[in-house]
Amino acid sequence: MPAEAKVMTRNSEIWRFILRRLLGTIPLLIGVGVFTFVLVRVLPGDPAAYYATGPSVTNEDMAQVRTALGLDRPVIEQLVRYFRDIASGDLGRSLVTGQLVSRDLVERFPASFELTLVAMILALLIAIPLGIVAAIRAGSWIDHIVRLIGTLGVSMPAFVAGILLIFIFYFKLGIAPEPIDRIDPFMLKPPSVTGLMLFDSLIAGNLAAFSSAVGRLLLPALTMAIIVIAPLMRMTRASMIAVLGSDFIRTARAAGMNWWTVYVRYGLRNALLPVLTTIGLVISYQLGANVVVEKVFAWPGVGSYALNSLLATDYAPVQGYVLLMACVYVVINTSIDILYALVDPRIRVQ
Amino acid sequence: MAAGIVSLSFADRAGHAAHVLARNPVSAAAFLFIPALVLLAALAPWIVPYDPNATDLDHVLQGPAAPHWFGTDQVGRDVLSRVLIAARLDLAIAFSAVILSFLAGTFVGGAAAFFGGVTDRVVGRATDVLMTFPLFVVAMAMVAALGNSIQSIVVASAVVNLPFFVRLARSEVSVLRSQQFVEAARAGGNSNLQILFGFMIPNALPTLTVQVSTGLGWAVLNAASLSFIGLGIRPPTAEWGIMVAEGAANILSGFWWLAIFPGAALTLTVLCFNLLGDGLRDVIDVRTRR
Numbered sequence: 001m002p003a004e005a006k007v008m009t010r011n012s013e014i015w016r017f018i019l020r021r022l023l024g025t026i027p028l029l030i031g032v033g034v035f036t037f038v039l040v041r042v043l044p045g046d047p048a049a050y051y052a053t054g055p056s057v058t059n060e061d062m063a064q065v066r067t068a069l070g071l072d073r074p075v076i077e078q079l080v081r082y083f084r085d086i087a088s089g090d091l092g093r094s095l096v097t098g099q100l101v102s103r104d105l106v107e108r109f110p111a112s113f114e115l116t117l118v119a120m121i122l123a124l125l126i127a128i129p130l131g132i133v134a135a136i137r138a139g140s141w142i143d144h145i146v147r148l149i150g151t152l153g154v155s156m157p158a159f160v161a162g163i164l165l166i167f168i169f170y171f172k173l174g175i176a177p178e179p180i181d182r183i184d185p186f187m188l189k190p191p192s193v194t195g196l197m198l199f200d201s202l203i204a205g206n207l208a209a210f211s212s213a214v215g216r217l218l219l220p221a222l223t224m225a226i227i228v229i230a231p232l233m234r235m236t237r238a239s240m241i242a243v244l245g246s247d248f249i250r251t252a253r254a255a256g257m258n259w260w261t262v263y264v265r266y267g268l269r270n271a272l273l274p275v276l277t278t279i280g281l282v283i284s285y286q287l288g289a290n291v292v293v294e295k296v297f298a299w300p301g302v303g304s305y306a307l308n309s310l311l312a313t314d315y316a317p318v319q320g321y322v323l324l325m326a327c328v329y330v331v332i333n334t335s336i337d338i339l340y341a342l343v344d345p346r347i348r349v350q
Numbered sequence: 351m352a353a354g355i356v357s358l359s360f361a362d363r364a365g366h367a368a369h370v371l372a373r374n375p376v377s378a379a380a381f382l383f384i385p386a387l388v389l390l391a392a393l394a395p396w397i398v399p400y401d402p403n404a405t406d407l408d409h410v411l412q413g414p415a416a417p418h419w420f421g422t423d424q425v426g427r428d429v430l431s432r433v434l435i436a437a438r439l440d441l442a443i444a445f446s447a448v449i450l451s452f453l454a455g456t457f458v459g460g461a462a463a464f465f466g467g468v469t470d471r472v473v474g475r476a477t478d479v480l481m482t483f484p485l486f487v488v489a490m491a492m493v494a495a496l497g498n499s500i501q502s503i504v505v506a507s508a509v510v511n512l513p514f515f516v517r518l519a520r521s522e523v524s525v526l527r528s529q530q531f532v533e534a535a536r537a538g539g540n541s542n543l544q545i546l547f548g549f550m551i552p553n554a555l556p557t558l559t560v561q562v563s564t565g566l567g568w569a570v571l572n573a574a575s576l577s578f579i580g581l582g583i584r585p586p587t588a589e590w591g592i593m594v595a596e597g598a599a600n601i602l603s604g605f606w607w608l609a610i611f612p613g614a615a616l617t618l619t620v621l622c623f624n625l626l627g628d629g630l631r632d633v634i635d636v637r638t639r640r
Contacts, residue, residue: 031479042495148376151628155621157571159578159591160613163598167610171602288486292575296598306487307579310494322491326482 017341025330032326037082040319086323092316096309101320105302109324110195111182112294112301116286118198118217119224120279127229128275131236132263135271138241147237150230158289162223162296169219177215180298184212220297227289228282235278239271246270273344280336287325367633377629380622387619391437400428402435402588414607421607424600429607432588433615439589440619443500444569447507448562454508455515456551456558462516463523464546473520477513485510489572493581503582507569518561522554556634560627567623574616590616 073081085091091101127150134146153161162179169176182197183189190197190204198217201209243249244267252262290303298304306321371378390397399417406426414421420429462473480488489506496502523546526532535549574591577583585592590612597609 027475028478028482031475032482035479035483039491039495043491144374144376147628151624152617152621155567155571155624156617157575157578157591157594157613157620159575159598160594160609160617163594163601163609163613167601167606171604284481284484285486288484290484291486291490292579295579307490310490311580313494318491318494322483322487325484325487329482329484 014342018338021334021337021341025334028330029327032323032330033083033086034079036319036323036326037079039322040315043315043318091320091323094309094317095314096312096317101317104305104317105320105324108300108302108305111197111299112290112303114182114196114198115217115220115224115293115299115301116283116290118221119286120228120283122221123225123228123232124279126225127232128236128268128272130229131233131275132240132268134233134237135240135244136263138237143237146233150233153226154228154230156226158223158227158292159296161226162220162293165219165223166296176219177212179216179219179296181300182213182216183209184216187212220293220299223293223296224286224289228286231282232275232278235275236271239274240267243267243271273340276336276340280333283332284329287328370633371629374629374632377625377632380625380629383618383622384626387437387622388441390434391441394434394438398428398431398434400431402427402431403586404428414611420611421605423596423608424605429593429611432593433590433612436588436590436593436612437615437619439500439583439587440570440573440616443504443507443573444566446504447569447573448511448565450504450508451511451515451565452558452562455512456519456554459516459519460523460546460551460554463520463527464542464550470520473516477516480509480513485513486572486575489576490579490581493576498582498584500583503573503576506576506582507572510572511565511569514561514565515558518558519551519554522557523550526550526553560631560634563623563627563630567620567627570616570623571620 089102091105093099094101094104097104130146130150134143137143166176166179170179177184183201187209188206190200190206190209193200193203197213198210201207201213244263249262249267252266290301291307292303293299294301294304295307302321302324306318309315309317309321371381404427406422408426409418409422410424410426412418412422414429418428418430420433422428423432458473462470489510492506492509493502496505527550532545532549535545540548573582574589574594577589577591578595580595583589583592585596593612594609594616597605597607597612600608601610
């Protein structure tokens, strides 16, 4: 059957693309590992000094600890050992919390994930309609104002935006809850199933907890949304302008179709792919801003954890955090590429 | 001539720039604001109304009104004077960082694309790896590694800007490589380095200038964010990020002017660098001329 054979080759084409893309991440991940390894070597302080502390420590004790940690071995051997540790999930121990870094990160990651996810959704909900309007009215004063507002958002440091939002919505208007933590401290926390407060409270059927969690999430998420609206909006605008200039849109218009069909069903659908790629790029910026936003809102995520550890010169958590962020970035961008290839057959052939 | 592709007189170019800017008044405003800001920062020590570090315990936490137009902080320092003096430090950091990453990035990226082969692949991979980390996190780690000083903030802000310059110089030079004037230059007996620095980089400069402007905004943002989270520059130095951090502690008591004025100065500065970048792109890039 020729039709069946066609489907077969297309499927194998997709799988081949996915495999190639996954293999392509391996050198990247190795580079990431080497970078974090070097990072801890250049950070000030002797790792052995952390383990052998106390007034009676002698140089022999230190030397013993160094041997136990493998610090007297050649650098290459240390690097191999480091990769082996990462592979087995051993990221060392935090001196501040006294727990395994891997455990701390797993505990705190959902908070950061929830915040970033909601922020990205908010940003898209704001950026895409604005981008469409700017594209339809390209060159008009609406276009200029939309661009100016977007640029203002990207120019405003996340901490300034966060403090401004707290000042307006918590202090002046009194409609936002105090900017601390993910949920009212006097409220019973829903049992952790997914780690995401919004889902957990819904699963537990605890609507009071849900609304408290939404209230506390809204301002930090909005802060993180503001800083990425501009690039998303610009990409939507540019790709919308390109699509709106194409023949099939002219035909749809000439056929007298309504604006929803022309702009959204035909226009937006075709314009969204480049926006998808932009999400992959701006997510990295958002992950970096996480640190600042989590500090401003006392949000118990991995960003504030890394920052507190860094300020306390406790470097194992910092190393673990940097590694985690890089992996998250690689996973997101690889998924986006694969998604892109599934939607757009032209990509797979390259 | 080195700039061989387009040969326009200065008047032509200025006329074109004026034409583009007239159609985009927002960019035009940024073109005027940046020189004003730089001038203000340069003259700050002579025009500030008060000593930025002088405390005055009789006039603490006064709201914005004459004679303290931006109010005073918790130890009676004049916020306006501190915001102006801070502009010096933040702009100096941004300019040094961007000059560093411009020079290093253009050289590395340009050379990689010019020589191709293994050099290109190594540079490309290294940039990819650097871009895998959230750059602000890289900057944080670098300041921690280099110690709390202005120099480490400069280096960290240079490093976060570096991959953009490398990528841009790389893509520009690889496009220029196949241009005829390069072949002509080679036939004329120029050496590799002469071709790269005498012919290719000058032709990539317009595009790189856009990145310089955006990079300056990004560097200001980065430096202020680092000092906001307590890395690098230490109080009582007047710096926008530190001032916002100190003001944030007082904002929930209603003393908004401590954080809002330095925050606004910061936002306005970054905004103007971004708008300047957009404006320059419109002037330079033929494709966006509609």
